[in-house]
Amino acid sequence: MQAVAWWPGDAAALKEKFAAQGQQQAFGQLSQGEQAAALASANPQVFEELAAVNKAYKARHGFIFIICASGKSAPQMLEAIRSRINHSPYDELGLPISLLRVMDGSAAVFDCLASGVTDADGRIGNLLPASAWVAPGTYRMRFDTGTYLRACRERHPDVFRAVPFYPEATIDFSITPDMASQHFHIPLLLNPYGYSTYRGS
Numbered sequence: 001m002q003a004v005a006w007w008p009g010d011a012a013a014l015k016e017k018f019a020a021q022g023q024q025q026a027f028g029q030l031s032q033g034e035q036a037a038a039l040a041s042a043n044p045q046v047f048e049e050l051a052a053v054n055k056a057y058k059a060r061h062g063f064i065f066i067i068c069a070s071g072k073s074a075p076q077m078l079e080a081i082r083s084r085i086n087h088s089p090y091d092e093l094g095l096p097i098s099l100l101r102v103m104d105g106s107a108a109v110f111d112c113l114a115s116g117v118t119d120a121d122g123r124i125g126n127l128l129p130a131s132a133w134v135a136p137g138t139y140r141m142r143f144d145t146g147t148y149l150r151a152c153r154e155r156h157p158d159v160f161r162a163v164p165f166y167p168e169a170t171i172d173f174s175i176t177p178d179m180a181s182q183h184f185h186i187p188l189l190l191n192p193y194g195y196s197t198y199r200g201s
Contacts, residue, residue, distance in 0.1 A: 046074045046075060046078060047074070049078055050074065050077065050078055050081070053065075053078065053081050053082060053085060054081065056085060057081055057084075057085050060085060060086075061092055065081050065084070092151075094117035094118035094119060094120075094122070094124070094148075095117065095118045095122070095143055095144065095145070095147075095148045095188075095190075096115070096116075096117050096143075096144035096147055096148070097115065097116060097117065097118065097124055097127065097141060097142065097143055097144070098112055098114070098115040098141075098142040098144075099112070099113045099114045099115070099127055099128065099139065099140075099141055099142075100112050100113060100139065100140040100141075100142060101113055101135070101137050101138070101139050101140070102137055102138040102139075102140075110140055113128065114127050114128055115127075132181060133180050133181055134175055134179075134180050134181075134182075134184065135175075135180070136175050136176055136177045136179070136180050137174070137175060138172060138173075138174050138175075139172070139173055139174070139175065140170055140171065140172050140173075141170065141171040141173075141186055141188075142168065142169075142170050143168065143169040143170070143171075143188050143190075144168060145164060145166045145167065145168055145169050145190060145195070146164045146166070146167035146168060148190075149161075149164035149166070149192060150162075150164060152192075159192060160192050161192065164192070165192065165193055166190075166193075166194075166195065169188060169190070169195050171186060171188065171197050173186065173199075183201070184199070185199070185200035185201060186199065186200070187200050
């Protein structure tokens with residue numbers, strides 16, 4: 001749940017929701033399992049180094065260092081952050097994305113289901129846990145294009161504006177019961193002055 005503090009929405013409400021649904025313990029167990037290798041291989045000196053480099057990383061880039069910890073030892077994660085700390089924000093920052101769904105009984109109130117950032121290939125394949133079924137309803141993909149385009153400006157100041165023309169892009173789509181077992185790929189094709197989308201396969 002520590003990562004929830006960095007979620008761009010109402011973190012307190014999100015924590016309350018997890019607790020109300022009895023999921024907080026499950027998330028804690030999942031997190032502990034993912035970080036087991038790191039915890040088993042670390043010592044106080046490595047933890048201190050990780051804390052110091054993480055602080056420096058955030059000071060340089062303006063956001064925390066994120067890595068898939070599953071199976072990685074603490075020295076491996078320390079090596080990874082050291083190899084990336086001197087990157088530009090353009091190289092480091094993917095496109096932040098949030099997935100929301102209209103709450104049951106409401107026509108316009110959205111509930112945030114998940115959030116994350118795209119990888120080096122511009123994809124985010126683990127936004128939701130793998131499942132063969134998707135709950136029918138109206139969904140919204142929210143793309144923080146402003147943050148991404150400002151980072152792009154550092155690499156290409158002659159192409160990207162200081163104030164992005166599109167600070168955010170949202171895509172609403174509906175999943176009907178007959179579509180619930182299908183796969184959904186929702187791409188955003190983005191440039192400084194336009195974007196488009198389609199349902200991919």
